[in-house]
Amino acid sequence: MADLKTSVQFIHGIGPQRAKALEKLGIATLGDLISWFPRRYEDRTQIVPIAQLDPDTPACVAAMIAAPPTLSHIRKGMDLVKVRAVDDTGMLEVTFFNQTWLKNQLHEGETYLFYGRAEGNLLRRRMTSPVVEPIGRREFTGRIVPIYPLTAGVSQLILSRSIRQGLDACTGILPDALPDEVRQAHHLCRINYAYENIHFPEHEEALALARRRLAFEELFFFTIGLQRLRRRREVVHVAPFSPVDMDAFYQALPFSLTGAQRRCVDEALSDMVSGVPMNRLCQGDVGSGKTMVAAACAYFCVKNGRQAALMAPTEILARQHYAGLAPLLEPLGIRCGLLTGSTPAREKRATAAALASGEIDFIIGTHALITGDLGYANLGLVITDEQHRFGVAQRAALAAKGSHPHTLVMSATPIPRTLALILYGDLDVSIIDELPPGRQPVATYAVPGSYHPRVYAFIRKLVDQGRQAYVVCPMVDEGEDGGSDERKAVTEYARHLQTEIFPDLRVAFVHGKMKPREKDAVMAAFAARETDILVSTTVIEVGVDVPNAAVMVVENAERFGLSQLHQLRGRVGRGKHQSYCILISDNRNEETRQRLRVMTKTTDGFRIAEEDLRLRGPGDFFGQRQHGLPGLRVADIGCDTALLQEAQAAARDLLERDPELTTCPATAQRVAELFAQNADTLN
Numbered sequence: 264m265a266d267l268k269t270s271v272q273f274i275h276g277i278g279p280q281r282a283k284a285l286e287k288l289g290i291a292t293l294g295d296l297i298s299w300f301p302r303r304y305e306d307r308t309q310i311v312p313i314a315q316l317d318p319d320t321p322a323c324v325a326a327m328i329a330a331p332p333t334l335s336h337i338r339k340g341m342d343l344v345k346v347r348a349v350d351d352t353g354m355l356e357v358t359f360f361n362q363t364w365l366k367n368q369l370h371e372g373e374t375y376l377f378y379g380r381a382e383g384n385l386l387r388r389r390m391t392s393p394v395v396e397p398i399g400r401r402e403f404t405g406r407i408v409p410i411y412p413l414t415a416g417v418s419q420l421i422l423s424r425s426i427r428q429g430l431d432a433c434t435g436i437l438p439d440a441l442p443d444e445v446r447q448a449h450h451l452c453r454i455n456y457a458y459e460n461i462h463f464p465e466h467e468e469a470l471a472l473a474r475r476r477l478a479f480e481e482l483f484f485f486t487i488g489l490q491r492l493r494r495r496r497e498v499v500h501v502a503p504f505s506p507v508d509m510d511a512f513y514q515a516l517p518f519s520l521t522g523a524q525r526r527c528v529d530e531a532l533s534d535m536v537s538g539v540p541m542n543r544l545c546q547g548d549v550g551s552g553k554t555m556v557a558a559a560c561a562y563f564c565v566k567n568g569r570q571a572a573l574m575a576p577t578e579i580l581a582r583q584h585y586a587g588l589a590p591l592l593e594p595l596g597i598r599c600g601l602l603t604g605s606t607p608a609r610e611k612r613a614t615a616a617a618l619a620s621g622e623i624d625f626i627i628g629t630h631a632l633i634t635g636d637l638g639y640a641n642l643g644l645v646i647t648d649e650q651h652r653f654g655v656a657q658r659a660a661l662a663a664k665g666s667h668p669h670t671l672v673m674s675a676t677p678i679p680r681t682l683a684l685i686l687y688g689d690l691d692v693s694i695i696d697e698l699p700p701g702r703q704p705v706a707t708y709a710v711p712g713s714y715h716p717r718v719y720a721f722i723r724k725l726v727d728q729g730r731q732a733y734v735v736c737p738m739v740d741e742g743e744d745g746g747s748d749e750r751k752a753v754t755e756y757a758r759h760l761q762t763e764i765f766p767d768l769r770v771a772f773v774h775g776k777m778k779p780r781e782k783d784a785v786m787a788a789f790a791a792r793e794t795d796i797l798v799s800t801t802v803i804e805v806g807v808d809v810p811n812a813a814v815m816v817v818e819n820a821e822r823f824g825l826s827q828l829h830q831l832r833g834r835v836g837r838g839k840h841q842s843y844c845i846l847i848s849d850n851r852n853e854e855t856r857q858r859l860r861v862m863t864k865t866t867d868g869f870r871i872a873e874e875d876l877r878l879r880g881p882g883d884f885f886g887q888r889q890h891g892l893p894g895l896r897v898a899d900i901g902c903d904t905a906l907l908q909e910a911q912a913a914a915r916d917l918l919e920r921d922p923e924l925t926t927c928p929a930t931a932q933r934v935a936e937l938f939a940q941n942a943d944t945l946n
């Protein structure tokens with residue numbers, strides 16, 4: 264008897280040739296085959312009378328063939344089969360290209376179902392190469408039809424027939440890894456029903472039931488795996504840090520920390536004295552002051568005689584952190600260092616030596632901090648800033664530079680709680696939910712391109728008052744040579760502003776293709792108020808801090824995700840001045856307008872993140888991660904929030920009753936498989 268590990272070539276009706284085709288999709292076993300889920304579905308259940316065919320909507324027609332099909336040879340490689348089909352309401356001319364066999368398969372006087380897009384007018388309706396089958400077969404017409412992801416050489420027909428054979432071969436042997444009491448408690452259908460109907464749904468409701476069941480189990484197994492990982496982590500023991508008098512640090516600050524900042528620091532410090540490695544996410548909206556939380560933790564770590572590292576995603580940001588923190592911490596006896604990709608080789612060697620010998624206490628840098636041969640004397644704390652920009656693998660690579668160092672992850676993208684649970688399920692979370700005093704919300708407007716003169720006049724007014732402006736220039740489409748296009752867009756737009764709009768003001772520009780030193784020079788000049796207007800791409804998106812900047816103008820705002828716009832907006836409103844964000848877009852798409860409207864209505868990063876997740880799905884949050892989420896093929900964490908919560912509750916419940924999963928070995932095995940395959944994704 265077959266099982267899920269059986270090679271597809273041994274399945275009745277598939278054989279070696281199809282197996283070879285399926286292999287191209289990575290389908291080797293019966294289990295792979297039935298888990299190749301449709302990408303989408305086409306509802307071909309409604310039969311439309313010929314007279315009511317709407318030219319824009321593909322539809323099913325049931326029609327009788329009125330005359331024998333004709334075959335004509337147009338030219339080499341081009342044969343046409345034509346038939347006329349009729350129903351009670353009208354006549355349809357159907358043409359097939361290069362499907363000569365249909366001449367003998369379509370019979371005069373018999374009724375077929377045709378599925379396709381109709382053309383022509385009321386008097387003369389035509390369909391070209393529709394799907395056709397005898398009425399009653401219901402394989403590709405008259406039902407909800409699965410549409411599978413394909414690759415060259417494998418057609419929908421092959422795939423859908425193979426899956427049909429696969430499901431038939433599974434009768435009675437599908438193991439159900441979901442404990443039956445969980446299944447019943449959450450009103451989920453049985454596994455056989457789920458697989459049958461995710462592929463070949465009887466009707467909409469059956470599809471919804473199947474989807475719900477499969478999405479639930481994915482989220483359920485995923486959550487169990489995460490919770491067990493988390494438990495495993497807690498058994499690592501490290502020498503606890505000792506309490507440190509933090510007064511000197513607090514007194515050195517130019518301001519007192521907000522209550523929320525203090526709470527985050529306290530939470531992190533108590534992690535570090537616990538004897539278990541800290542694994543904490545510090546989430547705070549842009550401008551909430553995460554840097555000082557990081558600084559406090561680094562201070563605490565160094566005063567415990569250990570090294571701390573802070574990794575930022577960009578050169579600009581790393582340098583800015585260094586420029587801000589070194590003058591604060593050096594007088595307190597903390598030797599700081601900076602290491603980035605553009606640090607000259609000689610300096611790099613010196614810094615590496617100082618790190619290895621322990622002469623540097625606190626190193627700030629970019630990915631350069633995780634290069635292979637870089638060694639640390641006694642790394643005790645690893646901080647990653649703007650975590651969503653780093654893959655989990657990078658975070659792990661930095662942690663591997665020490666022996667179970669404490670880790671603090673800082674994220675400025677307020678991640679909806681549900682998503683955070685999945686993304687950072689193995690982390691404790693601190694939230695900075697308070698902005699430093701005196702901040703006014705950034706007034707935000709969405710305007711069409713015709714407002715340019717007014718926008719420019721407004722920039723001029725603010726600059727006259729002593730403020731500075733950011734302008735994010737129009738985006739270019741990623742061409743073959745995306746880099747030079749980006750460069751060109753920025754430089755030309757800056758030149759336009761300088762020569763035609765603001766000849767008397769100081770306009771500078773920065774883009775991703777500039778050398779780090781050039782970038783830094785431009786940023787430093789802007790921070791020192793030597794320039795008034797900074798034109799840029801999204802390189803300024805992350806973390807850059809110039810409190811005197813009071814207006815952010817974003818061209819082609821429709822091209823950005825909400826979270827990205829929120830990050831951009833976060834570059835202003837960081838000082839005591841009323842600040843503005845102007846989103847320019849000529850896009851009339853209703854959804855786009857709705858997104859931009861969200862920006863004008865709220866400055867609450869969490870709300871914006873929820874909206875973004877709802878409108879765009881989780882892709883945005885995973886942006887630069889190398890890996891997707893393991894095993895989530897049916898579940899959509901953008902939409903299945905309620906289901907996720909249900910599955911999480913069920914998982915917690917089960918683990919409380921049976922932490923070792925002894926009562927449900929099938930569940931244990933499934934979770935183990937899932938996490939064995941993805942060990943590098945979730946460490």
Ligand code: ADP
Pocket residue numbers: 518519520521524547548549550551552553554555675699700806808810837
């Ligand atoms: P984030 O990284 O969370 O976006 P930053 O750490 O860059 O925010 O802080 C934003 C700005 O607020 C900086 O100019 C910083 O000096 C200032 N700041 C931070 N904490 C406070 C505070 N408690 N009171 C006043 N200003 C603060």
Ligand code: MG
Pocket residue numbers: 553554648675806
């Ligand atoms: Mg920051």
